[in-house]
Amino acid sequence: MSFPWAKHYEPQGAFMKYVDSRLPIPRLVYDSLGGGYPVPKNLNYFYNFGVLAGVALVVQIITGIVLGMHYAANTTIAFDSVEHIMRDVNGGWMLRYMHATGASFFFVVVYIHIFRGLFYGSYKPPREVLWLLGLVIFLLMMATAFMGYVLVWGQMSFWGATVITNLFSAIPLVGEAIHTWLLGGFAPDNATLNRFFSLHYLLPFIILGVVILHVWALHIPGSNNPTGIDVKSKADTVPFHPYYTAKDFFGLCVYLTLFSVVVFFLPNMLGEADNYIPANPLSTPAHIVPEWYFWPFYAILRAFTVDFPFGLVPAKLWGVLAMFSAILLLFFLPWLDTSPVRSNSYRPLNRQLFWIFVVDVIILGICGGKPPEEPWLRLSQIASAYYFAHFLIITPLVSRIEKPLPLPNSISEAVLKRHTNTGAPAALQPAGAGLAEFPASGQPAE
Amino acid sequence: MATNDNLVTDDLTPTGERRRDFIFVATGAFAAAGAATVVWPLINQMSPSADVLALAQIDLDLSAIQPGQAVKVSWRGKPVFARNLTPAETAAAKAVPVASLRDPQTLEQRTKPGKENWLITLGVCTHLGCVPLGAGEGENKGAFGGYFCPCHGSQYDTAARIRQGPAPKNLEVPDYTFKSPTQVTIG
Numbered sequence: 001m002s003f004p005w006a007k008h009y010e011p012q013g014a015f016m017k018y019v020d021s022r023l024p025i026p027r028l029v030y031d032s033l034g035g036g037y038p039v040p041k042n043l044n045y046f047y048n049f050g051v052l053a054g055v056a057l058v059v060q061i062i063t064g065i066v067l068g069m070h071y072a073a074n075t076t077i078a079f080d081s082v083e084h085i086m087r088d089v090n091g092g093w094m095l096r097y098m099h100a101t102g103a104s105f106f107f108v109v110v111y112i113h114i115f116r117g118l119f120y121g122s123y124k125p126p127r128e129v130l131w132l133l134g135l136v137i138f139l140l141m142m143a144t145a146f147m148g149y150v151l152v153w154g155q156m157s158f159w160g161a162t163v164i165t166n167l168f169s170a171i172p173l174v175g176e177a178i179h180t181w182l183l184g185g186f187a188p189d190n191a192t193l194n195r196f197f198s199l200h201y202l203l204p205f206i207i208l209g210v211v212i213l214h215v216w217a218l219h220i221p222g223s224n225n226p227t228g229i230d231v232k233s234k235a236d237t238v239p240f241h242p243y244y245t246a247k248d249f250f251g252l253c254v255y256l257t258l259f260s261v262v263v264f265f266l267p268n269m270l271g272e273a274d275n276y277i278p279a280n281p282l283s284t285p286a287h288i289v290p291e292w293y294f295w296p297f298y299a300i301l302r303a304f305t306v307d308f309p310f311g312l313v314p315a316k317l318w319g320v321l322a323m324f325s326a327i328l329l330l331f332f333l334p335w336l337d338t339s340p341v342r343s344n345s346y347r348p349l350n351r352q353l354f355w356i357f358v359v360d361v362i363i364l365g366i367c368g369g370k371p372p373e374e375p376w377l378r379l380s381q382i383a384s385a386y387y388f389a390h391f392l393i394i395t396p397l398v399s400r401i402e403k404p405l406p407l408p409n410s411i412s413e414a415v416l417k418r419h420t421n422t423g424a425p426a427a428l429q430p431a432g433a434g435l436a437e438f439p440a441s442g443q444p445a446e
Numbered sequence: 447m448a449t450n451d452n453l454v455t456d457d458l459t460p461t462g463e464r465r466r467d468f469i470f471v472a473t474g475a476f477a478a479a480g481a482a483t484v485v486w487p488l489i490n491q492m493s494p495s496a497d498v499l500a501l502a503q504i505d506l507d508l509s510a511i512q513p514g515q516a517v518k519v520s521w522r523g524k525p526v527f528a529r530n531l532t533p534a535e536t537a538a539a540k541a542v543p544v545a546s547l548r549d550p551q552t553l554e555q556r557t558k559p560g561k562e563n564w565l566i567t568l569g570v571c572t573h574l575g576c577v578p579l580g581a582g583e584g585e586n587k588g589a590f591g592g593y594f595c596p597c598h599g600s601q602y603d604t605a606a607r608i609r610q611g612p613a614p615k616n617l618e619v620p621d622y623t624f625k626s627p628t629q630v631t632i633g
Contacts, residue, residue, distance in 0.1 A: 159576065163597065166575040185498045187523035187575075195492065282518055282525045282569075284577040288597045302598060305612045307548070314614035316573055372598040372612075 002031065003038045003222070005234040032219055038237035039244055040225035042415050046120075047223065048251030049113040054211065055252060056106035061204050063099040064148075067092075071151065073197035075190045078153035079278040097267035098259075103145050104270045105259055107293035110138060118333075119354055121342030122224040128334040130217040135330050137210050142294070144203040147196040149275075149291060150188070156272045158279035159288045161188040161196075167301075170320040187281060227414045228343025229407055236411035287371050295368030296361050297323050299380040300387065302372050322384065329391045336391055339399035346405040350398050353390070360386045503633035505625075508564065516581040518569060521632050525569035526620060527581045527593070528630075531604060536562055538591060539605035549616045553605045556619050566622055566630065567606045571595040573613035578602060593617065 009030040011020040020027055030036045070089050072081040085092035114134070117123055123131035150161045165188065169179040184191030222231060231237055238244075262269060270292055274285045290298050304318040329336075344351040360383050367380035408414035458464060504521050506528060511517055516529035531539070539553040557564060569577050573595065579585040580593035580602075588594030589610065590603035600611030607616040622632040 159597075162576065163574040166573075169575075181493050184492055185494045185523055187570075189498070189523050191492075191495065191498065281523055282520060282577060284579075284596060286596045288576065302612070307614065311548070315612050316614050319612070 002036070002219070003231060003234075003237065005237075006031070006038050007036050007239065009034075009036055032215075032240075033245070034241045035239040037219070037222075037240040038231075038234070039223050039240050040231055040236055040411050041238040041243070042225050042227065042411050043223060043244065043247075044226055045247075045251060046112065046116040047225075048248055048255075049109050049116060050218075051248045052109045052251060052255050053106065053113055055255070056102060056109050057204065057207060057211065059102050060099060060106060061208070063095050063102060064201070064204065066095055067099055068201060071197075073151065073194050075153060075193055075279070078151065078193060082152050094263065097263045099148075100271065101259070101262050101267055101269075103148065104291070104293065105255075105262070106141065107145070109255075110141065111293070114138070115358065117224075118357075119344050119351075120224055120226055121228050121337070121339075121344065123334045124337065124342050125334070126221045127217075127224060130214060130221075131334060132331060133210055133214040133217055135327070137207055137214060139327065140203055140207045140210065144200060144207065145291065145293065147200040147203070150193065150196050151200060152275055153193060153279045154275035155277040155279055155283075155285050156275040156288070158188060158281065159284055160290055161192065163288060164290075165192075167320045167323075170314070170317045172317070224342060225411060226343060226345060227408060227411055228341060228346065229411060229414075232410045233412070289369055292365070292369065295366070296364035297326055297368070299364040299368035299376075300326050300384045302368075302377070303380045303384040305377065322388075326384075326387060329388070333391065333395070337395050337399050339402065339404070341404040341407065346407055347398075347402060348405060349402045350395075353394055353398060357387075357390050360390065503631060506630050506632060507628060508630060509628040513563065515583075518577075518581050519632075521568075521620065525577050525581075526632060527565075527567050527569045527606070527617070529565040529567075529581065531563045531565055533563075535591065535604040539603060539607075542603065542605075542607075548608050548614070551605070551607060551616055556605050556607075556616070558624060561624060564630075565604075565606060566632070567617035567619050569593075570618070571597065571600055571613055572608065572615040572617065573598050573600050573611070578617070 009020075009027045011017045011026070016026060019025070067085060070081065070085045070092060072078060082096070085096050087093075089095075117131065117134070146160070146164060150157045165179060165182055168182060169175040171178060180186060182192075183189070184195060225231075272289060277285075289295070301319040301323040304315045304322060307314050308318075339347065339350070341347055344354050363383045364380060364387065367376045367383060370376040408417065459468070502522055504519065506517075506519055506526075508528060508530070511528065511530045513530045513532045514535075516527050518525045518527060520526070536553060544550045544552055553562060553565075556567075569581060571578050574597060576595050576597035578593035578595040578600070580587040586594045586596075588601035590601050592604045592606055592609075593602040594600075595602075595611065595613065598612050600613035601609050602613075602617055603609050605616075608614070620632050622630050624630050
C-alpha cells in the first residue's frame, strides 16, 4: 500500500500501544494522511481539489442535516418551509445559502479535479479503478443535486423535475411505465417530492462510501503527479504530513474565503429568480434552465432536433442517449487513450487538443444556459459533435501518431531541472539517489 | 477407497448427483424466491397510490367557451386544453396534407364525430413535458396558430399536431366522452 521507505507508525506511550493493538485507527491515519504516506514532492495546487471536494461534501452533509430539521417535504408547505428557513429559523438564511451555493462550489471543485485528472493522465494505468470510482461519485452527485433542487418546490424545481423525469419516457416501449413509476403519479406531485427528499438524504452517504473507496484506490499506487512518471526513489517523495497537510490547509483557507464571499455577498448569483415563485403545474416558465453545472449536458440533450435515420429514431431519444453517453464515454477513457505517456506536459499535440476540449465544454455550457434558438442550437450541435469526436476519434488517433517529448528520468530530476533553469542556487539540491542520474546536458526547455 | 464407498452409500442419488448439491440448489432457489417476494413490495410502493389513481377522471362544462377560446383544466396533475376552434381554424387544420406531418393524423381522428370544433388535448408538450402556450388569452400561439412550447420551441397547429421543433408527437388526445352537447368526462 505504500513505498518501502515509508515511515512506520510507532505508538507512543502505554495508552497508544493499548489502542494500537485493539483498534489501530491512529495507525490508519498515520499511514494514509500522516508522516507514513509518502507523496510525490512536485504536486501543484491543482492537487488540492481532491481534499477540497471532500470538504465540500462534508459541508453539504452538515448543512443538509440541519436544514432537514426545518424542511417539510409536502407540496402544500414545502415552498413555505423553505421561506420559513430563510426568514424565521435562527441563522437559517445562512445555512440554506451555504447549502445552495455549496452545491455549486462542490461542482466547481469537482470539475477542476476532473480536468486536472484529464490533463495529467491520472486515469491511466494503474489508476483506472480510481478514475471509474470518481465518475461514479460524479453521477451520484448529479442525481443528488438534481433531487435537492426539486425540494425547494419553486417553478424551476417543478419544471426541472418535469423535464428531467420525462427523459425516461424516451425509452422505447417501457418508458412511460418507468416514468409513472419514478414519479409515483402522472406528473411530479407529492409522491415525487417525498421520495426525492428521502433519496436526497440517502445519496450523500452513498457518495461518502464511494469516496472512501476512491481514497483507498488512490492509496494503492499513490498520487499521480504533474510529470506523470512513476515515483522511483525516496528523493521523489515527501511525507504527506506536514508537507501536504500544510499545502491543503492553505488551499482550504483560500477556498473558504471565496465560499464566504459568495455565501454572504452573492448568494443568488448562480440561482434562477423563477425558483422564488411557488411551483405551478399549469404554467411553464418562459425559459427552463437547469443549474449551471448541468448546462454542458443539457446542451447535448437539446442538440438533436431531427428524427433520423429516415425519421425512425425520434430526436428526443437521440438527445437522451447522447446526453447519457457523454458521461458514460468518460468510463472508457482509460482504454481510448492508449498513449503510454500520462502527463500532457510531455504530449505537445494532445496538450493543445486538451485545451480545445476545455473550450468545447465551455461552449456547450454557454449554449445549455441559452434559450433553444439559433445560433445556440447550431453551435451546440457543432460542439456536441466535437465532444464525441474528441473521445472517439481524436484521442485514440493522437495516442498513435503523437511523438511525445523526452521524459525526465525521475520526478526529482524534473524538479531540480526546473530550479536550475529558473536560476535557483544549485545548493538547494539535496543529496539523494535521484541525483546520480541527473544528466549533464539540459533537455529542451518547455 | 473408503471415502468413495462412503460417497456411494451415503451421498449419491441413483443418477449420480450428490444429495448435498440438491440441497444447495433447493436452498438457493428458495432464498431467491423469498427475496423476490420481499423486493417486489419495495419496488411497487413507488407506483401511483390509490388516492392518486382515484382522481383519474374529471367532468368539464364546455358551455362557456366561445369559438376561438380555450380553457386549461387540471387532470391527473397535468393540464388539459379544451379549445373551441373557429371555422377558419378547422379549415386550416383540414387544409394540411396529412402525409407531410411528422405524426400523421387528421382533425377528424383527433376530435369526436360532429364535434370537430372541440379540440381536447393534454397541455403537455410531447418533447419534455412543458405546458405549451396558446390556450390562454393573448398567449403566443406559434407560427401555425395552435400552441407554442416555450421550453424548446416546438410549434403545434390548430389540430395540436406537431409541425416544427423537437417534439416527436402531436399533443396527446385523452380518452373522453360527451355526456351532453356541452358536458364531457375526461378519463
